[in-house]
Amino acid sequence: MALSRTGDITRAHALVEALRKDHPSDTLLNNYWLPTIEASLALQQKNQARALDQLQTAVPYELSTGLWGFLMYAPYLRGQAYLMAKDPKPAAAEFQKILDDRGLVVNRILGSLAHLGLGRAYVLAGDQQKARAAYQDFLALWKDADPDIPILEQAKAEYARLQ
Numbered sequence: 001m002a003l004s005r006t007g008d009i010t011r012a013h014a015l016v017e018a019l020r021k022d023h024p025s026d027t028l029l030n031n032y033w034l035p036t037i038e039a040s041l042a043l044q045q046k047n048q049a050r051a052l053d054q055l056q057t058a059v060p061y062e063l064s065t066g067l068w069g070f071l072m073y074a075p076y077l078r079g080q081a082y083l084m085a086k087d088p089k090p091a092a093a094e095f096q097k098i099l100d101d102r103g104l105v106v107n108r109i110l111g112s113l114a115h116l117g118l119g120r121a122y123v124l125a126g127d128q129q130k131a132r133a134a135y136q137d138f139l140a141l142w143k144d145a146d147p148d149i150p151i152l153e154q155a156k157a158e159y160a161r162l163q
Helices: 009-022 027-044 048-056 073-084 089-100 110-127 128-141 150-162
Strands: none
Touching: 009 027, 027 048, 027 073, 027 128, 048 073, 073 089, 073 110, 089 110, 110 150, 128 150
16 A cells, blocks of 8 residues: 555555465455555556546445554545545545544544545535635644645645635
């Protein structure tokens, strides 16, 4: 997942294929993690339709646990794909799914990033009031973060445009 999220498409794809070959009977790996990683790769290539297609396999496993616990990457990436497709209603639903089950993501990054994704979905939908509230929630969680983190700088700039 880290390789795919950082744009190292070649190495991530090679690792996916190796994992698929070495672990053909691992249900969670083959039905959740590998499709989720492939969806992340598709998003890196700006192919939201392929990402959404890959993530359909993961739906029945989204609340499952495994070696790394509950991460809810599939709903997060699905929300990102819908944002990329400029489809705010399903994007908001995916990010809200994460927020509704915040006990599953605990203090992992996706819990706070879901607020930002929700804010972006509301901006696309034209709901400025809900967008401001979602951005405020995100910024409150990041209030003590280093101010030069790119995602935080981006969120602050987007929030400023809402004022």
